[in-house]
Amino acid sequence: MTAAADVAFENTFVRDLEGLYLPWDAAPAPEPRLVLLDEALAVDLGLDPAWLRTAEGLGLLTGTAPPESATTVAQAYAGHQFGGYSPRLGDGRALLVGELVAPDGQRRDLHLKGSGRTPFARGGDGKAPLAPMLREYLVSEAMHALGVPTTRSLAVVATGEFVMRERGPEPGAILARTASSHLRVGTFQFAAATGDRDVLRRLADYAIARHHPSCADADNPYLELFRRVVDAQAALIARWMHLGFVHGVMNTDNMTISGETIDYGPCAFLDAHDPAAVYSSIDSGGRYAYGNQPGIAQWNLARFAEALVPLLDDDQDVAVREATGVLEGFADAYLAARDAGYRRKLGLPDGLDAAPLLTDLAALLAEAKPDHTLFFRRLSDAARGDAGPVRDLVDDPSVVDGWLESWRAAGPDPEVMDRVNPIYIPRNHLVEEALTAAVAGDLEPVQWMLQVLARPFDEREGYERFAQPPGPGTAPFVTFCGT
Structure with a gap:
């Protein structure tokens, strides 16, 4: 041993x-x-x-x-x-x-x-x-x-x-x-605030060596580091949005240089799709609402850029201009990752101009507010010819019919969709039930959830309750930091 x-x-x-x-x-x-x-x-x-x-x-x-x-x-x-x-x-x-x-x-x-x-x-x-x-x-x-x-x-x-x-x-x-590390935007903010350029440089060199070693060969390694972090965060936030994940506390000390999600305090997954969804008890102004996450990520990255300015160029104006150019690329990187992910979620063939379908889908989801996870999962049934399960998710099925017709005309592949659209997520009400039981000494519900969540794309008979949203009349879900 x-x-x-x-x-x-x-x-x-x-x-x-x-x-x-x-x-x-x-x-x-x-x-x-x-x-x-x-x-x-x-x-x-x-x-x-x-x-x-x-x-x-x-x-x-x-x-x-x-x-x-x-x-x-x-x-x-x-x-x-x-x-x-x-x-x-x-x-x-x-x-x-x-x-x-x-x-x-x-x-x-x-x-x-x-x-x-x-x-x-x-x-x-x-x-x-x-x-x-x-x-x-x-x-x-x-x-x-x-x-x-x-x-x-x-x-x-x-x-x-x-x-x-x-x-x-x-x-x-x-x-x-x-x-892969616990380096954060906030780590760079702390180093920059010391006023010691050597401390900041050592941190940036360490981040490059640990996460993005090829940056060392760039003409401006620190600008390239910034570009890599921007790209990593754009891809990460797109994944959150695809899954309906709400981080809940996107402070700059909770944004990693590696592009990993960190700090699962007041986080939750959407039940009903809602861009304004906020689950954190401390986010009274909705700063970190589901639909705000891409914009907040770019705001956080601007703070990262400010911390890096002393390393980017001896001329501050040049440094700011270069950093701004990279930061402006966040929107394109995010939108590209977002749309590529939604193309997969919709099972769309390569080469199809998906922009009209995606634009109409965003409006549909915001208006009808179906269960986010089940909507995308049940689209596979519609792709196989049975639109009933999707139509059942909205109060007025006629709202989705026109979009479904246009989407099915594109020839979606349900096999692709089943590989990227989960059937099981950590449903908020089930998580709370499991945690309450665990604190009382019964760990079995937590163990069941872990078993189910380990295979989120494999729909299994007998596990139906793990795929269902809370019933009507359930009180709005609220999370707390637990600090």
Whole structure:
């Protein structure tokens, strides 16, 4: 069996980026108990699942007894939160344990969420309740199965203590998650705010080496880095929009340089299609509504550009002009990714001018507000000749009939559609049911959801309830940060 000494972490973030972290230790976990473990992910990382279940393994997953090769630190970053700038955010309740080089050669951070208060905590206790940690585990693993770039959830460990929240005491837990890195737009904002160009340059060079090494060969590596991040984010947001995913808190400290989805706090999936849908209890103005996500992404990338300006050119006017030119390409990159994805979702043949169909579809969805996931999935039935399941999703079927006729005339391929349109997503009401049961000690509903969500495109008999939206009269769904 693996021993702690056999787990070899590397610490390039700590080695190369002094000034962008604070060494810190995890808070004690009085009675750690493994709640969930992704054994397949553990193996992919080169970790022994059996060892992770031991006291030594739990010491790693809680940060209370990390291997000697690890260096636990709280990462520093700044960020715009709901449009307002905060110069010092950072990991207030999280620690970077180190980097694992997996058997396939990929470098992955191991990061602990809920591991206790750090100097960046800003008044919080640094702990996390069990339900939000299980929520991130469920949704991030669902996103991975859906093919969306994302952080992954390795394990949830109950700490054996209770944390106080508005609803009273709740069981505490730690989430162990992985990512290709935890570099964020906010990391660059923090580095730029130091006024030390060397700190900013070291960070940019590190990001290039870790995520976009070919940028180093460009005439202007830092401008090319910006271009790559713009493209990665355009592709990511398009995937969110295809699936009806609402992140809920698109602050600049929650936008990664790698193009991975990060931070599953007040997130949700659309039931009824609605561009104005907001699920976060703290987003009273609708800044991060479903339909606003592409524009917010571009706004965040503008903040990234501002942070990079000192590296782009010695002449600030030239630097701003070059960055602006790249930033203006976001819209085209996003629209191209969006439309290409919708062409696949509609099963349209290559070479077809799909613009009229897509324009009319957007208007149709906004007006009729069918269930987002079921609408696209049931289009496969319509492509096979049975439009009934799609027509049943709207109050007035005549609203969709004209569009369906035009679309079917294009010869859609239902086999292609079934491969990209999921039947199962983390339905908000089912997630809440499962989390409520888990907090009460019954993990079976969570385990069932994980099994279903691992194969989101395979419709299976007996699993009908996992595909259904909440019933009529259900109270509007609201999510909370869980901090």
